[in-house]
Amino acid sequence: MITLKKPKIVIVGAGYGGLMTTVRLQKLVGVNEADIVLINKNDYHYETTWLHEASAGTLHHDRVRYDIRDVIDRSKVDFVQDTVVEIKKEEKKVILEKGEVEYDYLVIALGGEPETFGIKGLKEYAFGITNVNSSRQLREHIEYQFATYNMEEEKNDNRLVIVVGGAGFTGIEFLGELTNRIPELCHEYDVDSHKVKIICVEAAPTVLPGFDPELVNYAVSQLERKGVEFLIGTAIKECTPDGIIVAKGEEEPREIKAETVVWAAGVRGNSIIEKSGFEAMRGRVKVQPDLRVPGFDDVFIIGDSSLVINEEINRPYPPTAQIAMQQGEVVARNLAALVRDKQDLETFTFDNKGTVCSLGHDDAIGVVFGKKVTGAKASFMKKVVDNRSLYMIGGAGLVLKKGKFNVF
Ligand code: FAD
Ligand code: NAD
Numbered sequence: 240m241i242t243l244k245k246p247k248i249v250i251v252g253a254g255y256g257g258l259m260t261t262v263r264l265q266k267l268v269g270v271n272e273a274d275i276v277l278i279n280k281n282d283y284h285y286e287t288t289w290l291h292e293a294s295a296g297t298l299h300h301d302r303v304r305y306d307i308r309d310v311i312d313r314s315k316v317d318f319v320q321d322t323v324v325e326i327k328k329e330e331k332k333v334i335l336e337k338g339e340v341e342y343d344y345l346v347i348a349l350g351g352e353p354e355t356f357g358i359k360g361l362k363e364y365a366f367g368i369t370n371v372n373s374s375r376q377l378r379e380h381i382e383y384q385f386a387t388y389n390m391e392e393e394k395n396d397n398r399l400v401i402v403v404g405g406a407g408f409t410g411i412e413f414l415g416e417l418t419n420r421i422p423e424l425c426h427e428y429d430v431d432s433h434k435v436k437i438i439c440v441e442a443a444p445t446v447l448p449g450f451d452p453e454l455v456n457y458a459v460s461q462l463e464r465k466g467v468e469f470l471i472g473t474a475i476k477e478c479t480p481d482g483i484i485v486a487k488g489e490e491e492p493r494e495i496k497a498e499t500v501v502w503a504a505g506v507r508g509n510s511i512i513e514k515s516g517f518e519a520m521r522g523r524v525k526v527q528p529d530l531r532v533p534g535f536d537d538v539f540i541i542g543d544s545s546l547v548i549n550e551e552i553n554r555p556y557p558p559t560a561q562i563a564m565q566q567g568e569v570v571a572r573n574l575a576a577l578v579r580d581k582q583d584l585e586t587f588t589f590d591n592k593g594t595v596c597s598l599g600h601d602d603a604i605g606v607v608f609g610k611k612v613t614g615a616k617a618s619f620m621k622k623v624v625d626n627r628s629l630y631m632i633g634g635a636g637l638v639l640k641k642g643k644f645n646v647f
Contacts, residue, residue, distance in 0.1 A: 246273050246578050249333055249342035251323050252509075253279035253307050254287060255560040256542030257348030258632050259567025260574075265312040267575040275316045276340060278333065282307055282320045284632075285371050286641075287350070288560050289625065291409065293374040294366075294501075295416035296382065296424075297600065300375050305641055310633040323349065326515040328535055344537050344577060346570055351506035351543030351558055354521065360478035365502040368409055377501065384498050385428040399435045400497035402483055404475045405504030406441035407448075408596050411458055413503060414439060415598035418465035437467045438495060440485055442474035442504075447596070454604040457613050461598050475504070506558060508544035520546060523555070529584040530570055539573070541566035547589065562589055564631060595621040600645060 248264070250257050261277050268275070285304040292298035307318055321335040326347065333340045353369060355361040366377040384398040401417065403410045417437060425432040439446075439462075446469060447455045459469060470485065477484040482496040508522025517524050517532060523546040524532055530545070532538045542563035546555045556562055566587055573584045595605030595617055603617035612620055622643040629637045 245271065246343040247276065247341065248273050248344045248346070248574055248578070249276045249278065249340055250346040250348060251278045251326075251333060252348035252350055252542070253277055253284050254348060254350045254542060254563065255628065256350075256563035256567045256570075257346065258284055258307070258310065259564045260346050260348065260541070260570045261311055261316055262632055263568055263571030264574055265315045267571055268315075268578060270315055273574075273578045276319060276342075277307070277311065277316050278319045278321055278323065278335065278340065279307060280320070280322045281371075282318075283371075284310075286625070286628070287370075288628070290368050290370070290374045291413040291597075292416050292600075293371065294368045294377045294413060295420045296378040297416045297420050300371050300378075302641065303374075304371055305633070305637065310637065323511055326511065326517075326538075328515060328517070328532075328538060331537065342537070344574055345539070346574070347509075347512070347538065347540045347544060348542045348563070348567070349509035349511055349544055351508055352510060352522065353502055354505040354507040355502065356504075358475060358477065361475075361502050364478045364480055365404065365500040367502055368413060377499075381499055382424065385424045385430055388430055389428065395498075396434060397482070397496045398498045399430065400482070400495075401435075401437050401499040401501065402495060402497040403437070403439045403501045403503055404483070405502070406439050406443075406446040406469065406471075407503065407505065408594075410439060410441075410501075410503040411447060411462070412597050413501065414462050414467050415602065416600075418462060418467060419599040419601075421466070432466075435466070436497075438470060438497070439467055440470045440473050440475050440483070440495075442472070444472050446471065450594075450596075451606060451611060454606070454611060454613065458596065458598055458604050461602060475502075478502075506543055508546075512540075512544050523558075528586040529573055530566055530587050531573075531584075539570045541570055547587065549589070556589055559594075560628060561592065564628065565589060595624055597621045 283304040284307050289303040293300040293303050321337050325334040353367045367373045388398050446459050473485050473487040475483050476486050484492050486492040512519050512522050524540045525546045530539045543558040549556050569587045593607040597603045603621045605612045605617045626638050626642045
């Protein structure tokens, strides 16, 4: 009797893209058709799109994560908790911290990393909103500053200055949560709220560059009302142990003293991509329409480490969870086709359902199916979107366990 070797599919990264690929693939292929291995740094998945809440302390970090084993079919998927160190694509091998794994097909879904543009001091002194560890550290740091303020005889007002670098969606969503959290912190640590300063520094001439101007005005006025000072057209040039150096146009660079600097000014692809010798632009690989890497028919890249061009404007789509999940669905179908020896693969087309940006748990702005929404309605939509991604990965059970139901 001849036993045919089953193809081995390895998926690295259990974020939106990787987990979506896994849960779809485990439904599409039988145990006898393929071996599926999912590798992730942690044994949990975190909702990256909720990290601004964990970072500000408005949602506990355990609410934004869940056990990967709870959503995979363990009879079909072998989960390995390990960190990818490098991908040897010519040898079809993934090098891990604790070993190595060979593959027939590989899906790289390792997410992105903060883009620091080489700005001095950011890596050393600024906080990021990147994963559970960084969010937990940022929340703790802010709380420590409030807790320490009244302990010192000579008050250091800079402990109560928080700078947010970048007024993209991450910066704005974090500011929305932070401005809700500050009154609680002031109350908890007996700090005069007038002493707290929140400054958002944005290099572009507007907040949320490229987004609908009417919605941008709404967000800015709501956040200003809650105490945020915006420095627009102003770039962070350096981060120091004492704060930041900013520059606006031709003006002399100046220092802003702050004990907390949060860097939320964009992402690039995972550094494993460049380390592994893939041709990339800011760590992102321009993938083929079927989401495979040019020249490597056995490697798919999805999510923040992939780059897909929006043909309408000839620019890359911004990296989002929405696109990562849609890519995961297509890759799962393409893998199912490949293990059945079908070479005609599906092409990926992004179906943009809109964008909703929260301004705290009770307010938001958005464009959904082409319609503008603000306030409670937009905030409700945001929670629907958050619950929908849980539903798509783990069904109703996961929504009941982790979902957001504070909708009114
Ligand atoms: P991720 O979801 O980031 O997952 C990557 C996974 O890979 C993680 O599990 C990580 O632990 C793992 N990993 C990384 N390196 C290694 C390694 N070396 N070895 C093993 N495992 C590794 N997008 C939206 O569409 N809507 C939103 O509302 C939205 N809100 C956001 C809010 C915030 C605060 C932020 C920061 C982003 C938001 N985004 C949003 C963007 C969205 O979160 C990302 O585009 C999305 O997470 C990308 O998915 P991914 O699968 O590529 O990576
Ligand atoms: P971004 O690239 O969207 O925004 C970064 C901002 O930082 C830009 O406005 C840029 O002008 C500014 N900036 C860059 N360098 C600067 C400097 N030196 N000083 C001051 N400002 C500087 O990045 P992001 O907000 O981190 O978002 C990353 C991705 O995640 C995006 O694709 C975004 O669409 C997505 N995201 C989506 C949502 C949502 O849909 N609600 C929420 C968060 C993030």
